[in-house]
Amino acid sequence: MTQRRNLQGNEACALGAIRAGCRFFAGYPITPSSEVAEAMARELPRVGGTFIQMEDEIASMGAVVGASMGGVKAMTATSGPGFSLKQENLGYACGAEVPCVIVNVMRGGPSTGMPTRPSQGDIMQTRWGTHGDHSIIVLAPASVAEAYSETIRAVNLSETLRVPVVVLLDEVVGHLVETVDLDAIPAGAEVWRKFATGPREGFEPYAVTDDLVPPMPRPGDGYRSHTTGLTHGPSGFPTQVPDQARAAIQRLSDKLDLHREAIESYRTRAIEDAEVLIVAIGITARAAQAAVTDLRAQGVRAGLFRPVTLWPFPEQALRDTVENSGARAVIVPEMNQGQMVLEVERLLAGRAEVHRLNRIDGEVIAPAQIARKAIEVLA
């Protein structure tokens, strides 16, 4: 039987997380992401999970990492100012390889900014928000159905790769209500991190395995290992021996490189013969879809490349798309002063001209605006 219903993007994140086995949520109220916490507070007890509203954003990130270290899938949700506050403990999750999911619903910034207005100003912060070299995965849904399916994927990727995963929405997608049939969205089998098994004696919690993802010890299973944010070798204890430090830091990024194929995801529309290619995420990508349809109706060969995995950016796929379509112009519309465009410029240097289309007034970029830009750059 079909279960079609109207669901909000933020709530879809909560339901997706629960569907993927998330059983712990710690959060702090902030617009425009509070509905994620509210849905979790309501839904988690129904599946035996635990919700807690912590005293601040920092604490809620800490509690999420703590719960996950206890062997329970955990998530939090926030927006700009709160995401800034979470960065140190997010870095801990990167360094200590603790699976967790952070939903960040982007609002206008900097600082308190425009709490109820959409933005895409955190594109670079999600990549480089916490200090030091680190790897992280960022998924950027563009619809309510995708908020659900990508949060499921976020939980699964965080588990299989022992890495924090950010689900990056803009305020519009977070608050958008769309008709979805959750039962029709393939959720797949539940995915768990590899828990440590085998001999306790001589166990190394950060041993280098073939897949570069060390099995994680679960408290109570008898391994009694040490977890620290200090740079650590295979034993889990701090090290400052140069070779060991380099290997430990390098493995974190090698790990994501090795599994890039499983991480990367993107969608395209009308790219085969596109002379102008639009690269966009979130609600801006939805506007770009309409723009492509309108442009095609006018005889302009426009196409869309939409990264669903924002970081690591689907590099080869974008290069191939430009090469195969022969597009001579690329437009990157985004609700910021130009962030994703920096990555696109880096990837396409010498291959196509890259144009910016930015909006920072708290309003979305309309399809007509993108269509006008496309006609302008082709002229």
Add this chain to the structure above:
Amino acid sequence: MKDAMEQVASRDAGSAAEFDIRQYVRLDQMPHFLCPGCGHGIALRALLWAIHDLGLDKDKLAVVSGIGCSGRLSAYVDANSFHTTHGRPLAFATGLALARPDLHVIVITGDGDSLAIGGNHLIHACRRNLNMTCMMLNNEVYGMTGGQVSPTTSAGRLTTTTPAGNSEPVFDACALAAGAGATFVGREVTMQIVALRNLLRDAITHDGFSFVEVMSDCTEIFGRKNDLGSSPEMILSQKSAMRPFAYRNTVDEPFRPNTMPTGVLARHERAEYGAAYREMCARRQDKGAK
């Protein structure tokens, strides 16, 4: 010293023989990094002794620490140990204890870690009453970063960031914890290791959040800077400044300072957070089913 020796002899002398600290520390992590004369080692010994006495399963023991000299102690405990971020061990421990009510969660923190950068987490942990024990090592200084002023540095003391002497008032950590609603609050000096062990035993078995402040000493940095003498001298003067809470009304008060009481300072019953949450949720589910 005689006073302390008598106490050791008179209280629980028997279990001292059975307790072998080597069963509770990671010998492969020795030698530890604490300075000679640092009181933190005594506090850790008292904690492990209490764990031994209570017969806690090491596999079910989680020791969570923050950053600073106190933060390094978790690495020496043969348990599930988590060395977290500065000021946040209580936040991490809250997630861990809520997600895994079957674990014994013990937080080791310091005066800077829990009263300055992590102050918010401390007061809310006290208010919430989630089942865990927080052992706060108060050595009046940021030792690991080289000796800066902390929220518990005594008036007039020299530190690297109070070159003219400390002009700030101190936090009374136990009064703060009790005021924030902690259901078990206690304080002890390292010199009274048996009393400290007993206090920690009571704290660990308390149902809810328990807070224990240990008056530690930083001989190498704080003591040296303020000319407080050797470690024995520091802990002796510390002991003479403390009075067991039970003696607070005794007549010798004019002759000895009585500003920092030791022992159990607050203890009362209140619903444990995790159990209360789970009960509320179950009640709501029942209502929904009707």
Add this chain to the structure above:
Amino acid sequence: MMDTLEIRFSGSGGQGLILAARILAAALVAQGRNVAQSQSYEPVSRGGLSRSDLVISDGEADFPLGGGLDYLLVLDSAAANASDALLGEKSVVLVDAELVPDPPKGAFSTRALPFAETARQLGNRRVANIVALGALAGSGPICDNTALEACLRDMAPAKYADLNVEAFRAGQRLVA
């Protein structure tokens, strides 16, 4: 395949615009259509410009925020001219005769109707949103009335169910 339809509920915060839009959205889904509902609001719960948009399509809409309104409801003068850029020749504009003294003007049809007045006559000025919903539903082939009334009973507080249905029907009569 049916055309995409765009409807905006606009007014000031607290008028129940978002609830009215949600009821219509639910009824449309029950009829097999796809709805995207978005809202814009100022950071206050009462007062301030408020709107909720429905983009109704078969399958997921390319752009869920729309760009040209088929129907516009205006329940407060705060919203009188906020949607001018989205109005075209085919637009149908329904405004509250009392609360919107200066309705949008242009090459589209505008009707001033007594939503607030009708609600007062029904004994509860807070059902003006449902009166307006009735008028909207009666203004064109948007949604089946039976489905709408079912959702109305389902989604609004039970003690107001009869009053809501009465308000809905009164709204329909305004445009009959």
